Amino acid sequence: MLHNMLASLVDLNNTGHYLHWGFIQLSVANAVVIGLMVVVFALAVLVPFRHRRSR
Amino acid sequence: MSTDITTDAVAGIEEGARPLPGDERMWTARLRGYLVRALPPGKLLPDRQPSYVSSWVYVFGVITMAALTMIILTGAVLVLKGPSWWHVSSAGLFVNSMHLWSVEVFFFFMVLHLWGKFFMAAWRGNRKLTWITGVVCFLISIGAAFTGYLSQQNFDSQWISTQAKDGLNSTGVGAFFNVLNFGQMLIWHVLLLPVVVVVILALHLLMVRHRGVVRPLPRTKADRGAPQHTRSRQSSPPDATTAAAGGSATGSSDGDR
Numbered sequence: 337m338l339h340n341m342l343a344s345l346v347d348l349n350n351t352g353h354y355l356h357w358g359f360i361q362l363s364v365a366n367a368v369v370i371g372l373m374v375v376v377f378a379l380a381v382l383v384p385f386r387h388r389r390s391r
Numbered sequence: 392m393s394t395d396i397t398t399d400a401v402a403g404i405e406e407g408a409r410p411l412p413g414d415e416r417m418w419t420a421r422l423r424g425y426l427v428r429a430l431p432p433g434k435l436l437p438d439r440q441p442s443y444v445s446s447w448v449y450v451f452g453v454i455t456m457a458a459l460t461m462i463i464l465t466g467a468v469l470v471l472k473g474p475s476w477w478h479v480s481s482a483g484l485f486v487n488s489m490h491l492w493s494v495e496v497f498f499f500f501m502v503l504h505l506w507g508k509f510f511m512a513a514w515r516g517n518r519k520l521t522w523i524t525g526v527v528c529f530l531i532s533i534g535a536a537f538t539g540y541l542s543q544q545n546f547d548s549q550w551i552s553t554q555a556k557d558g559l560n561s562t563g564v565g566a567f568f569n570v571l572n573f574g575q576m577l578i579w580h581v582l583l584l585p586v587v588v589v590v591i592l593a594l595h596l597l598m599v600r601h602r603g604v605v606r607p608l609p610r611t612k613a614d615r616g617a618p619q620h621t622r623s624r625q626s627s628p629p630d631a632t633t634a635a636a637g638g639s640a641t642g643s644s645d646g647d648r
Binding site: 342347369372373376377381384385 | 445446447450451493499502505506507
């Protein structure tokens, strides 16, 4: 069940999708990962870090 | 009561490092003295951190190390069981996937750690070698990951190796780094490169402990000339400490600019 759901979202049995900007070629999968990294970095900067105690 | 025990323990370490009269010139005594001065126990394993370490940005390095621990543990199991196990059995596929996803987490957070340290100019305050060892560790990790893809023993690794050989041979390294030689790539992946990564990471960490975590960049032009404890818009002085993970409360007194 879970396997079928994931397979429908990410089809690994066919050729991947690529983005092209001139000589730059980037797979959609890598672009998604880079986007996630930017989001996580922004959250790490903006979200306050809660700690137990300070003095 | 507990304070007395802690104080006694620290005093005992310092006392134990002191050479006997007449032994001061021995190389062992001098090396021990240097190491104790450079990395006293309070710096090596501090209880408190500077207040500016209270940020999620400082967690990236810790997550990277946690991922490396998982990579080594799952990798050790894979080496012991072999490809006929990791390709066929359910447990083998699970451990193989854990190994792969630990690598994904490792690089994801290693690059975020790199971004964070770049934007805070973490090489300030005589921390150049800390920065350089981090970069070298990153580059060698890419080689370790590459040889891991070559060691999968499937069609994917065959495709990667045959594609990579032409590029590597064009640089001349193919004479001693043959990506089509599975035995050679496996040894690079499971022994040589992991050892180098772990050793450089240990040096990197010891340097962080020795120098302390770099202070944040000043927020305004006026702050650049002001004493660090009077900088504006800080809820607490930079020297204030907090119980948190990562970094060192000591060793940050040297110039950061």
